[in-house]
Amino acid sequence: MSAVDDPWLDPAQAQARLARTWGSLPGxxxxxxxxxxxxxxxxxxxxAFTFFALGGMLALGMRxxxxxxxxxxxxxxxxxxxxxxxxxxxxFLFAVPVMQGIxxxxxxxxxxxxxxxxxxxxxxxxxxxLLGGAxxxxxxxxxxxxxxxxxxxxxxAESQFSPGKRVDIWAQMVTFTEVSALAVxxxxxxxxxxxxxxxxxxxxxxxxxxxxxxxxxxxxxxxPAVMLATALLIMDRLVGTQFFAPSGGGDSLLxxxxxxxxxxxxxxxxxxxxxxxxxxxxxTFTRRRIFGYPVMVLALAMTALxxxxxxxxxxxxxxxxxxxxxxxxxxxxxxxxxxxxxxxxWLATLWQGRPRFATPLMYMLGFIVVFVLGGLTGVMLASVPxxxxxxDSFFVVAHFHYVLIGGAVFPLIGALxxxxxxxxxxxPGERAGQWSFWLLFIGFNVTFFPQHLLGLAxxxxxxxxxxxxLGWDGLNLLSTAGSIVIGMSVLVTAWNLLRSLRRGEHxxxxxxxxxxxxxxxxSPPPTWNFAHQPVATDAHPLWRERESLPCxxxxxxxxxxxxxxxxxxxxxxxRETSPGPSIWPLATALAVAALFVGSIYTPWAVxxxxxxxxxxxxxxxxxxSLREDE
Amino acid sequence: xxxxxxxxxxxxxxxAYGHGHxxxxxxxxxxxxxxxxxAFVLTIGIYLYLAGHTPEWPPHGNQPALTxxxxxxxxxxLSIAPNVWLNRRARAENLSTVRLGLVVMSLVGLALxxxxxxxxxxxxxxxxxxxxxxxxxxxxxxxxxxLATDVMDTLVVTALMFTRHGxxxxxxxxxxxxxxxxxxxxxxxxxxxxxxxxxxxx
Ligand code: HEM
Ligand SMILES: [Cu+2]
Numbered sequence: 001m002s003a004v005d006d007p008w009l010d011p012a013q014a015q016a017r018l019a020r021t022w023g024s025l026p027g028x029x030x031x032x033x034x035x036x037x038x039x040x041x042x043x044x045x046x047x048a049f050t051f052f053a054l055g056g057m058l059a060l061g062m063r064x065x066x067x068x069x070x071x072x073x074x075x076x077x078x079x080x081x082x083x084x085x086x087x088x089x090x091x092f093l094f095a096v097p098v099m100q101g102i103x104x105x106x107x108x109x110x111x112x113x114x115x116x117x118x119x120x121x122x123x124x125x126x127x128x129x130l131l132g133g134a135x136x137x138x139x140x141x142x143x144x145x146x147x148x149x150x151x152x153x154x155x156x157a158e159s160q161f162s163p164g165k166r167v168d169i170w171a172q173m174v175t176f177t178e179v180s181a182l183a184v185x186x187x188x189x190x191x192x193x194x195x196x197x198x199x200x201x202x203x204x205x206x207x208x209x210x211x212x213x214x215x216x217x218x219x220x221x222x223x224p225a226v227m228l229a230t231a232l233l234i235m236d237r238l239v240g241t242q243f244f245a246p247s248g249g250g251d252s253l254l255x256x257x258x259x260x261x262x263x264x265x266x267x268x269x270x271x272x273x274x275x276x277x278x279x280x281x282x283x284t285f286t287r288r289r290i291f292g293y294p295v296m297v298l299a300l301a302m303t304a305l306x307x308x309x310x311x312x313x314x315x316x317x318x319x320x321x322x323x324x325x326x327x328x329x330x331x332x333x334x335x336x337x338x339x340x341x342x343x344x345x346w347l348a349t350l351w352q353g354r355p356r357f358a359t360p361l362m363y364m365l366g367f368i369v370v371f372v373l374g375g376l377t378g379v380m381l382a383s384v385p386x387x388x389x390x391x392d393s394f395f396v397v398a399h400f401h402y403v404l405i406g407g408a409v410f411p412l413i414g415a416l417x418x419x420x421x422x423x424x425x426x427x428p429g430e431r432a433g434q435w436s437f438w439l440l441f442i443g444f445n446v447t448f449f450p451q452h453l454l455g456l457a458x459x460x461x462x463x464x465x466x467x468x469x470l471g472w473d474g475l476n477l478l479s480t481a482g483s484i485v486i487g488m489s490v491l492v493t494a495w496n497l498l499r500s501l502r503r504g505e506h507x508x509x510x511x512x513x514x515x516x517x518x519x520x521x522x523s524p525p526p527t528w529n530f531a532h533q534p535v536a537t538d539a540h541p542l543w544r545e546r547e548s549l550p551c552x553x554x555x556x557x558x559x560x561x562x563x564x565x566x567x568x569x570x571x572x573x574x575r576e577t578s579p580g581p582s583i584w585p586l587a588t589a590l591a592v593a594a595l596f597v598g599s600i601y602t603p604w605a606v607x608x609x610x611x612x613x614x615x616x617x618x619x620x621x622x623x624x625s626l627r628e629d630e
Numbered sequence: 631x632x633x634x635x636x637x638x639x640x641x642x643x644x645x646a647y648g649h650g651h652x653x654x655x656x657x658x659x660x661x662x663x664x665x666x667x668x669a670f671v672l673t674i675g676i677y678l679y680l681a682g683h684t685p686e687w688p689p690h691g692n693q694p695a696l697t698x699x700x701x702x703x704x705x706x707x708l709s710i711a712p713n714v715w716l717n718r719r720a721r722a723e724n725l726s727t728v729r730l731g732l733v734v735m736s737l738v739g740l741a742l743x744x745x746x747x748x749x750x751x752x753x754x755x756x757x758x759x760x761x762x763x764x765x766x767x768x769x770x771x772x773x774x775x776x777l778a779t780d781v782m783d784t785l786v787v788t789a790l791m792f793t794r795h796g797x798x799x800x801x802x803x804x805x806x807x808x809x810x811x812x813x814x815x816x817x818x819x820x821x822x823x824x825x826x827x828x829x830x831x832x
Contacts, residue, residue, distance in 0.1 A: 007637045117654045186661030190654055198639070220661060224668040232676075232768070241757050241764035243676070249761035251683050254676065261672075520633070535638055548634045554642030563641055564652065572641050574648040577799070618786055629798045630646055 003558040005532055015531065017557040022114070022528040025581050033581040035119035036527050037108050040126050042423065044101025045416075047130055048094050054137065055089035056490065058082045060483055063447075067480040069468040079464030080147035081166075085140045087150035088170060091266065092177040093133045095408055099273040100184045102415060103212045105423065107188055109518035109525060110206055112197030112534040114555075114562055115578055117190035118183075120585045120620065125180040125187075127589030132176020135597060139169045146170035149462065151263060152233070154244035154255040159237045168237060168600040171230035175596055178223045185216035185223075192216075195562060196570045197517060198552060200536035206516050207283075207290060210297050211276025214304045215269055221308070222265035229258035239603050253318060260311035268307040270404065272300060274411035275342060278364045281411075281418050282346050284514040285361040286353025289540065292345040299338035299345075306335045316384050317391045325384050332382035336375055343368060358512075359433030363414025366441045367406060374402025377452065392462070395455025401448045413440070413493060420497060421507030425523045428504065432496035436489045443485025450475040450482075515540025520549055533563050536570075559627060577630060584620035591616045647799045649721050659806045663813045666776065670817055673772055674824050677765045681832045688755065688762045688829045695752040699826050702745045706815050709738045713815075717808040720801045725791070728804055732788040735811065739781035746774055753825070766825055773814075773821050780814050783807055 005014060024030040024039070034040070062082050065074040074082065104122055108115055116122050139145055146166045148157045157167045192213045196205065233255070235241040242248025244255050279290050290296055312320065312328040346368065355361060377399040381387050390396060413436075420428050454475050459466060466472055510519035519542055521530050532551040538544040552572070555561045560578040565571055591612035598605025623629055650656055681687045716731030750770065755763040787807050790800060 004642050006640075006642075118658055121658075182665055186658055186665075189661060190657040194654060194657060220664050221668055224665055225672055228669055228672055228676075232764075235757075235764070235768075239757070241768070242759075242761045243680075243764050245761075248759075248764075249680070249684050249689055250764070251680065251761070254679060257679070258672070258676075532635055532637070533641065542633075545633070548636040550638040551635045552639040552641050553637055554640040554644075563644075564648070564654065567651075572639070572644060574652050575641060575644050575646050576648075576654060577646070614782060621786070622790070623795050623800075626794065629795050629800055 003556055005553045005555050005557055007553050011531070014557060015526075018528045018531070019526070021556075021558055021560060022526075024527065029583070030581065032586050033583045035115070035123050035579065035581050035585075037104055037116045037119060037122060038525065038527070040119075040122050041101050041103075041105025043126055044097055044104055044129070045423075047126075047133070048098035048101055051089050051093040051133055052098070053490070055086050055094060056487065058086040058089070060487060062086065063480040063483040065464060066466075066476050068477065069466055069470070069473050071465055074464060076464045077147065080149075080462070081140060081143075081145035083462055084147050084149055084152075084170070085136065085145045088136065088146060088173065089133075090404075091150055091270075092174060093129075093136070095270040095404065096177070096181055096266070097129055098412060099215070099270060099408075100181060100188075102277075102412075102419070103188055103216075103273065104184065106419060106518055107191055107209065107212055108195070109422070109521070109529055110209060110516050111192060111195055112200065112517040112520075112530065112536060113191065113195040114529050114560070116187050117195060118187040120579050120582055121183050122187050123582075124585035124589050125183040127586050128176055128183075128592060129180040131589060131593040132173050132180070132596075135176070135593075136169065136173040139166070144169060146173075151256075151259050153259075154233070154236075154252045155246075157233060157255075158244060165600055168234055171234050172596045172600055174230045175227055176593070178227045179592070181219055182223050182227075185219035188212055188216045189220070193567045194564045196565055197534045197536045198563070198565055198570055198572050199550075200565075200570045202568050202570075204536060204539045206539055207279040207293070207296055207300075208276035208516075211272050211279075211300055214300050215272040218265050218269050218272070218304050218307065222262045222269065225258050226262035226266075229255060229262070232258075234599065238599075253315070256315050256318065257311070260314045261308075263314065264311040265304075265307045267400075267403065267407075268303060271407040272304065274367070274408045274415075275300065277411045277415040277418075278346065278367060280514075280516070281360045281364045281414055282349050283540075284418070284512050285358060286349055286355045287513070287543075288349055288353040290345060291348035291352065292341075293539075296342060296345055299341045302338045303335060306331065306338070310335060313382055313387070316387045329382055329384050333379055336379055339371075339375060343372065359428070359430060359437060360414045360418035360512075362434065362437045363410050363417065366437060367410035367414070370402055370406030370410060370441075370444065374399060374406045378403060390455055392460055393455035394451045394459045394461055397461050398448045398451035398455060401451075405444060405448075410440070416493075416497070418512070419518075420500070421511045422518055422523050422525070424501060424504075425507050426500040426504030427507050427511060428500045429496050432492055436492040436496065439485055439489035439492060443482050443487075443489055446482030447479050447486060448482070450479045454479075510542060515543040517541060559630075577628065579628070582620065584616060588613065588616040588620055647802055649802055649805055653802050653806075655802060655806050656809070659810055663810070666813075667817070669772065670821065673765070673769050674820065677769060677824055677828060678832075680761045680765055681828065684762065687832050689760045692754045693829045694754055694766070694826055696826055698745055698749040698752045699822055702742060702749060703818065703822050705738070705745070706742055706818055709735070709742075710812065710815055712738070713808050713811050717805050720804040720808065723801045725796055728801065729788075729791055729796070732784065732791055732804065735808075736781070736784050736788050739777070739784055742777060743774075743781060746770075746777065762829075769821055769825055773818060776814050776817065780807070780810055783810070 024034045065071050144166055146169055148167055152170055192209050232243045236243050242250040244250045244252050283290050309331050313332045316325055417428055417433055454472055459472055507523040509522055517534050533555055535550040561575050562578050564574040564576050566573050595605055595609030598609055712734050719727040719731055753766055757764045757767040787803055
C-alpha cells in the first residue's frame with residue numbers, strides 16, 4: 001500500500017490515514033501537547049477575548065468613577081492601577097495577540113498548507129503569553145497591579161519613586177508578551193514565504209497574507225526595543241545600573257525614545273492586520289477583486305516603513321530641539337497618505353460591486369467611518385503647537401480610542417463574524433449581529449466623542465476625579481452611558497456566537513461564496529486542513545475555478561509532511577516533515593516563566609533559571625525517533 | 631456543496647529536505663538573527679546616545695584594557711575558516727568530517743567563553759558606577775549570551791551527530807548552526823569597536 005497521496009486512492013481510506021497521522025494525542029495530555037495551528041489559534045482567540053472582557057470591565061470601572069464630579073467610588077491609587085492594567089491588558093494581552101491568533105488560525109488555511117512552519121514554537125508562544133497575562137492579573141488581584149501607565153515613564157518608574165514590585169511586574173509582563181509575539185512573527189513570516197500553495201505567486205497573494213507578512217516584519221524590528229528597554233529598567237531597579245538615572249550619568253528621555261521607537265509601530269502592528277481583514281471582507285461581500293491591488297500592497301508597505309520614523313511625535317512636550325520636531329511633524333502628517341489611499345480603494349471596490357450589507361461588512365464600514373475621524377484628530381495632534389496644548393488631556397484619550405477601537409476592534413469583530421463559520425462550523429445569527437454592530441457604533445461614539453470636547457475644555461487624563469462646577473459633568477455622564485452601550489454590544493456578540501455553537505445553522509465549506517483557499521475545505525477544517533495539496537491559479541482560486549479545484553498529489557499520508565515552495569513564484573521545491581505533538585513547548589514555557597518571574601525578585605534567577613530552560617530546550621529539539629531525521 | 635478536485639501535478643518526486651534557504655529552519659534562524667541584530671543595534675545606539683549626553687566619556691577616564699578583547703577578536707575571526715569548512719562538509723553530508731568539524735568548533739567556542747571570563751574585569755568599570763559602566767557591561771553581556779547560546783547549541787548538535795541520528799536532515803541542523811555562528815562572529819566586530827574604541831575615540 002502506498003504511503004503517499006495519489007489520485008486513485010480510495011478517499012475514505014486516505015482520510016483515515018491522514019487522521020491517524022495528523023491527529024492530536026487523546027485526553028488532557030493531548031490538549032497540552034497539541035501543535036495543531038487551529039487549536040492554538042482558537043486558544044489565542046479565547047484567551048485574548050477574555051482579556052478584552054477583563055480590560056473592558058476595568059474601563060467600565062473608570063467610567064463609573066468619572067460619571068460624576070468628586071466621586072469616591074475609586075481612590076487615586078486604585079485609579080492608577082485601573083488605567084495601567086486596562087491599557088496594558090488591551091495593548092499587550094488583547095490587541096497584539098488577538099491579531100496573531102487570527103493569523104495563526106487563518107494563514108496556513110489561506111496559504112493552502114497543512115500547518116504553520118514552526119508549530120511547536122507557536123504552542124510555546126501561546127503558553128508564554130498565557131502565563132504572562134496570568135501574572136499581571138494575579139498581581140492586580142492582590143493589589144500589586146502596575147500603576148505607572150502603559151508606557152511607564154522614568155523617572156516615575158525608577159525605584160525611588162515607585163518602590164515595591166508593581167513596575168517590575170509590568171516590565172516582565174512586557175517581556176513575556178514580546179517573547180511570545182516575536183516567536184509567532186517568525187513562524188508566520190516563514191509560513192507565508194515558504195508554504196504558499198503552488199501557483200500563489202507574490203502577485204497573487206491575498207491581502208490578508210500581505211498584511212500579516214508586513215506586520216510580522218514590523219514585530220521583528222519593533223519589539224526588541226521594548227524588550228531591551230524593560231530589561232534595562234528592571235536592571236536599574238534591581239541591580240543598580242544607571243541607564244535612566246540622571247544622577248549616575250543616565251538619561252530619563254532615553255526611556256521615552258526606546259519605548260516610543262516600539263510604541264508607535266505598535267499601533268500599526270495592531271492596525272495593519274485589521275487592514276488585511278477589511279480588504280478580505282470587502283472583497284467577499286462585494287464579490288469583486290479589490291480595486292488597485294498593487295497600490296494596496298504598496299500602501300501597507302509604506303505605512304510600515306514610515307511607522308518607524310514617527311516616534312518623536314509622542315515627545316513634543318519634552319523640549320527636544322525645534323527642528324527635529326518639525327521633521328517629525330511632517331512625517332506624521334505624511335503617514336496619513338497611504339491610509340487615505342487605501343480608504344479610496346475600498347470605497348471604489350464597494351462602488352463597483354453590489355455590496356451585501358451583512359454583519360461582517362457592516363463592521364468594516366463602521367471601521368472606515370470611525371477610523372477616518374480618528375485619523376483626522378491624529379493629524380491635528382501631529383501638529384506641534386496643537387499637541388502642546390492638548391497633551392495629556394482627554395482629547396488624546398478620545399483620539400487613540402478612535403484609532404484603536406475604530407482601527408482594530410471594529411475590523412476584528414467583523415472578522416470574527418466572518419471566520420466564525422470556518423472556526424466552528426456554525427453560522428452566527430444575522431439579526432443579533434446587526435444589533436451588535438449598531439450598539440457598538442452608537443455606544444462607541446457616545447462614549448468617546450464627548451471626550452474630545454472634554455479635552456478641549458481642559459480635562460486631564462489619568463486623574464481619578466474632577467471638581468464640580470467646571471462644566472464637565474454632563475459630558476462625562478454621557479460618556480459613561482455610552483460605555484454601558486459598548487458593554488451591551490459585546491454581550492450581544494458573545495451571546496450570539498455562543499448560542500450559535502448549539503443552535504446555529506451548520507456551515508457549508510464556503511457559506512459567503514468567498515474566493516480564498518480557507519473556504520475550499522470543510523468548516524471546521526480537519527486537522528490536516530486539505531485532503532490534497534491545493535493549487536492557486538488566481539488570488540481567488542474559488543472564484544476562478546467554479547467547476548473543479550486544481551490540486552497536487554504526492555504528499556505523504558503516513559507522516560506529517562508539508563510542501564515547501566519557492567519564495568516569489570511559489571514553485572514546488574521540497575517536501576519537509578513537520579513536528580508532531582510534544583509536551584516540551586509547555587515545559588519550556590514553564591521554565592521560561594519561572595526565570596522571568598524569579599528575576600523580579602533576584603538577579604540570580606537568571607543564572608539558576610537558565611538551567612531548566614536549557615534542559616527543556618534540549619528535550620524539545622532532541623529527535624525522538626529515526627523517522628524524524630528524514 | 632463540495633467542489634470536485636482535479637489533479638494537475640504530483641510532488642512525490644521532490645526531495646524530503648533541502649539546505650540553506652530551501653529549508654524552514656534557515657528562515658527561522660534568519661528571523662532570530664534579525665531580532666538579535668536589532669537588539670545589538672539598539673544597544674549600540676544607547677551607547678552612542680549616552681556618550682553624546684555625557685561631557686566626559688568614560689566618566690573617570692579609565693579605558694578598558696585591550697588584551698583580552700583583541701585576543702578574542704582574533705580567535706573568533708579565525709574560527710570562520712573551520713566554520714565555513716564545516717558548513718560545506720555538512721552540505722556534502724559527509725559524517726566523519728562533520729563530526730571532526732563540530733568537535734573543533736565546540737573547542738573553539740569553549741576557549742572563547744574562557745577568554746570572555748577575563749574580559750569582564752578588563753573593562754575596568756562596574757555596571758553600578760555610571761551609565762557608561764552600565765551600557766558597556768550590558769553590551770558585553772549581550773554578546774556573551776549569544777556566544778553561550780551558540781556554544782550550547784554546538785555541543786548539543788555535536789552530541790547528536792555522534793548518535794544514530796547523525797544523518798539526513800540533521801546535516802541541515804549542522805549547517806544552520808554554522809550560519810548562526812557566522813552571525814555571532816560578525817556581530818562581535820562592531821561591538822568590539824564600540825566597547826574598546828568608543829572610550830578612546832568619542
Ligand atoms: C471597550 C471600551 C473602552 C473604554 C470604555 C475605555 C476607557 C478608557 C478610560 C476611561 C481610560 C482612562 C482615561 C484616563 O483617565 O486617563 C482609558 C485609557 C486607555 N485605554 Fe481604553 N477603553 C476602552 C477600550 C480600549 C481598547 C480596546 C484599547 C486598546 C486596544 C484601549 C487602550 C487604552 C490606553 C492605551 C489607555 C491609556 C492608559 C494610560 O494613560 O496609560 N482602551 N480607556
Ligand atoms: Cu505615534
